[in-house]
Amino acid sequence: MSRVVKRKAWACIVAIGLAAAGGSVVRAQAGGAAAQTPATVAAPQESADQFVPMKSLPQEDQLPAAPLLVAAYAFVWVALLVYVWSIWRRLTKVEREIQQLSSRLSESASRH
């Protein structure tokens, strides 16, 4: 086995050993802390194992409807107005182009 490979193998063994040692220290401390929990601290609650539905949501938890309703109507109006404006803008541009072309054609026709 080459020297580099040997060094790497030792480094791995040391790292694994340190990790194991650290884990056992942490576990020991947690066990000690649990054993030393003072009587005045309340025991942690157990995690929920079922959902209990409510019959109706309290007022403070309900989503207000008015902003959504207003937003919907406002969006419709704005979208339609923007669309009409965009057609008007494109139509104006095309009409201007037609006028320019027509005047150019009539100029060249009058020259001939």
Next chain:
Amino acid sequence: MSKLYSILVLVAMVLFAVAPAIVARTPVETTMGVVQKIFYYHVPSAMVMFIAAFVCGVASAVYLFRGRPGADRLAAAAAELTVVFGLIVLVTGPLWARKSWGVWWQWDARLTSTLLMWMIFVACLMVRRFGGPGAEKLSAAMALFGMANVPFVYISVNIWRTLHPSTAVIPKLPGGMRGPFWFCVLSFMLLFGLLLALRMRLEERRADVERLYLVADHE
């Protein structure tokens, strides 16, 4: 623009201005509350989206198989309106859903199929814009597939289990809701007709520009 068109525009604006006042007086729905009133704009927009998609598909078929340029102009106008009204549906729906279902979006049959149909028509517009020569025919072919989606989107709520209300809701609307709903439908249909005519005028003027360029090139 003709006098009749101006009168119809005025009528549409009045209908639209009056609609919120009428909707405010409608009864509040028992389970959903005030947010259900989004229904009076959401459903008519969806109806117009379907009609626009259908018009686009039929016009595209006429253009593909008969080669009529007028049909292509109508298809272009209808595709744009499908995207606009589809966007309205896809925004007002989640605003309603946030309160009713507790979520902005669900990947259920109705919502997903509507989004896909909308994306097909967005793709049609992009192909027209960036596709180069022959893009009109490609866009027309895509619009046929977009139109084929319409019946699937409509019946999706009846076939698959979905959070979205079924099509049976509209025929069973109580009296206080029925009148305002059909008033809003009428407003949106009139608006669709006017916007379609206006958008077609733009396409016609663009065709005039191309004709003038051809004449100018020959000279």
